[in-house]
Amino acid sequence: MPPETLTPERILEATEEVLRRYGPAKATVVDVARALGVSHGSVYRHFRTKAALREAVTERWLNRTSEQLSAIVAAEGPAPERLDRWLTALFEAKRHKAGDDPELFATYMALIGESGGVVDRHVTDLEAQLATIIEAGVTEGAFRxxxxxxxxxAVFNATGRFHDPCYAPEWSRPTITDDFEAVRELVLRGLTG
Known part of the structure; x- marks a missing residue:
């Protein structure tokens, strides 16, 4: 059986596993290549530097959330309902990332510190998604x-406590869901008034 073709996606999957196993401080391109059964030069043909590889894996991780949310933006239905679902989905996605795999979450937090441009693009994308829903609400006459x-x-910033990773330690508190629902309700009322 011929070996599987080396693609950027396969490299990113392997990189995620290597990061999970060794953490960002100890994971190397050689470790990624070894996990794939190729030379490190093969990895460098797809990602010119270790920093580029780390940035790409961080971007991939953040894009999972963006893609999930974009489906809500594109869905049919009244804008207030879509905004409600979008805010809830963002909070749940971030909370699950932090709670389901805390080691990998900590690894990504370290990588995010190295990848400011990736984070800025992610935030810009999320704000654009929010703007699309709010524009639809204005068109419908539901938002003012x-x-x-x-x-x-403003909505993105007001809800930061529920999606900004710096607040992750708070996401397991017993009152966090009630706190989120109160802020979400306030935001929705503010846009309709």
Whole structure:
């Protein structure tokens, strides 16, 4: 049986496993190559540097959340309901990432510190998704705001405690769901008033 073709996606999958096993401080490109059964030069043909590989795996991790949320943006239904689902899905996605695999979450937190551009693009994408929902709400007559983009940024910032990874230690508190629901309700009321 011929060996599986080496693709960027296979490299990123292997990198994630290597990071999970060794952590960001000890994981090397050689470890990734070994896990794939190839030379480290083969990995470098797809990712020119270790930093580029680490940035790509971080971007892949963040894009999983963006893709899940974009389905809500594109869904049919009233904007207030979609905004409610979007905010809830963002909180749940981030909370699950932190709680389901705390070692990998800690690894990504370290990588995010190295990949500011990736994080900035992720935040810009999420704010654009929010703006799309809010613009739809304005068109429907459900939301009132002179600037959907400014409101999207404000909603993103107002709900930061429930999606910004720096707050991850709070996400396991018993009252966090009640706190989230209170903020979400306030945001939705603020856009409809």
């Amino acid at each position: 705001t002179p600037s959907p983009r400014t409101s999207a940024r």
